[in-house]
Structures are given as C-alpha cells and as structure tokens.
Amino acid sequence: MTETEAPPAIRCVALTKRFGQHTVLDGIDLVCHAGETNVIIGGSGAGKTTLLRLLIGLEKPTSGRVEIDGEDIAPLSEFELNRVRRKFGMVFQYAALLDSLTILDNVAFPLREHTRESEKKIRAKVLDKLEKLGLNERVLDLYPAELSGGMRKRVGLARALMLDPKIIVYDEPTSGLDPITTRTVDEMIEQARKLFGVTNVVISHDMTSTFRIAHRVHVLVKGKIVESGAPHDVAKSARADVREFIEASGVDTANISGPDR
Numbered sequence: 001m002t003e004t005e006a007p008p009a010i011r012c013v014a015l016t017k018r019f020g021q022h023t024v025l026d027g028i029d030l031v032c033h034a035g036e037t038n039v040i041i042g043g044s045g046a047g048k049t050t051l052l053r054l055l056i057g058l059e060k061p062t063s064g065r066v067e068i069d070g071e072d073i074a075p076l077s078e079f080e081l082n083r084v085r086r087k088f089g090m091v092f093q094y095a096a097l098l099d100s101l102t103i104l105d106n107v108a109f110p111l112r113e114h115t116r117e118s119e120k121k122i123r124a125k126v127l128d129k130l131e132k133l134g135l136n137e138r139v140l141d142l143y144p145a146e147l148s149g150g151m152r153k154r155v156g157l158a159r160a161l162m163l164d165p166k167i168i169v170y171d172e173p174t175s176g177l178d179p180i181t182t183r184t185v186d187e188m189i190e191q192a193r194k195l196f197g198v199t200n201v202v203i204s205h206d207m208t209s210t211f212r213i214a215h216r217v218h219v220l221v222k223g224k225i226v227e228s229g230a231p232h233d234v235a236k237s238a239r240a241d242v243r244e245f246i247e248a249s250g251v252d253t254a255n256i257s258g259p260d261r
C-alpha cells in the first residue's frame, strides 16, 4: 500500500478475544477493502458472531487491534464508539424486525432515535430506501408477519441503511431461507453495495451464496483466519480442512461466478 492510498475499511491485527479461560479469537489478521463484499465463513461456534461484535465495538478485544477506516477503536470510550458505530448498518439473522410495529415504524426507528426530522421527511426517506430495494408504498402499513421471508430481509436492510452507513454487516443473512429466497437475498446484498457504495461484511456458512457474492472469502477456523482471498483461490486452498469445509457443502467450485466488480 502506498502512503497516499486510503486505509482499508476494516483491519484486524493480532486480534484476540477470551471469555474467562476460553479463547474464542486467537490472533485474527483480517483486511476488508472498501467497496467489496467480504464473506467470513466458518463452522458453528467458530467465533464469527463474536468477531462481528468486536468489529462494531460491542465487545472489547482482549488484545490486538480493530481499525475502522484506519482508526484503532479499542481505546475509544463508549461515547466515541457511538460515532464509529454510526458507520455500520447491521442486518441481523431472521431480520429481527419488531413484530408489533408496522414496516414504516420499523424502518423509521433509527431516524427517530438519532435525528429530529419531521414525520413527513421520515416517511419520504423510508419510502425512498424501500423503493430502491424493490418494495413499494403498500408495505408501509403492514406488519412483519404479513411479509414473505425475502421481503422481511429487504425491510431489515432498509432499516440498516437509514443512517447512510459505510459498512453493512450481515450475520447469516440466508440461514433458514429456501434456495430461491436465498438467491434474492444474495442479489439484494450485491445491489446494496452497488446502489449505496457500501462495504459488505457477511457471515455465512452457506457456500453457494458465499461463492455467488464474495470478492473476498475469509475462513475462520479455531479462532484464526487461516485463509483469505478470492473465492476461486480459497476453494483451492492448500489446507485440507478448508477444502473439506467447502467441499462438504456440495458447492461446485469449478464454476464460481462471483459478483460484478
């Protein structure tokens, strides 16, 4: 990297996280470049969600660094961390919408919490994001239970985009979805990157979806990132455990399409 180049959106250096005696993350080195889709894969309990929580400053590292846009966030106070968290939008597993609120109220939630805009303006902003993601005015007054799984994901993404984040983080966005809905969610993730210019960080154990959307794949095994690279390179990893993890999913690694640049 030359000195004039912007720092990566995310960089972790020797990042370690322990809970008591249990070392969950054991010296993570990770770089996510701005504007790319980064997929972090790994088995159940590998520490994927913990890594996400460290990236957004919800947990403090035991040691090591987390840099967001070149800034080490480990020493920051809770007050300063809120500024860093504003750079992130989060799409939770199962969309995590509030069942008792309408779609309008769900998506408007971050604006009402963090800004003092008029209701009229809020409604217009909510509708703008929903329309960009392929939904229309008719969903505003519906409740989450009245939408399909794929539509709920779009609403979850619209909510994550409300404060115009630079990085969108998805924790297992396609788990529990059928293959067709999975495909539409993958398209949505790619669309978000292109339309809003965000950096995507996706946690997944769905290999089909990983190879469809990833510019970079990072493999988490026993608390370490053991492989990072372009999908076709990671699929040919020199490590047998990485190849097995990918091959066990049955995905056809000879035909990796990947996202448009």
Ligand SMILES: Nc1ncnc2c1ncn2[C@@H]1O[C@H](COP(=O)(O)OP(=O)(O)OP(=O)(O)O)[C@@H](O)[C@H]1O
Pocket (backbone or CB within 6 Å): 019, 022, 024, 042, 043, 044, 045, 046, 047, 048, 049, 050, 051
């Ligand atoms: N706050 C905590 N206190 C103690 N242990 C924790 C805490 N958070 C996570 N862990 C432990 O860290 C390990 C990794 O958990 P994590 O949720 O990060 O895994 P994961 O890769 O997201 O798994 P999954 O694929 O099942 O979602 C688990 O053994 C979990 O019990």
Ligand SMILES: [Mg+2]
Pocket (backbone or CB within 6 Å): 048, 049, 050
């Ligand atoms: Mg998890």
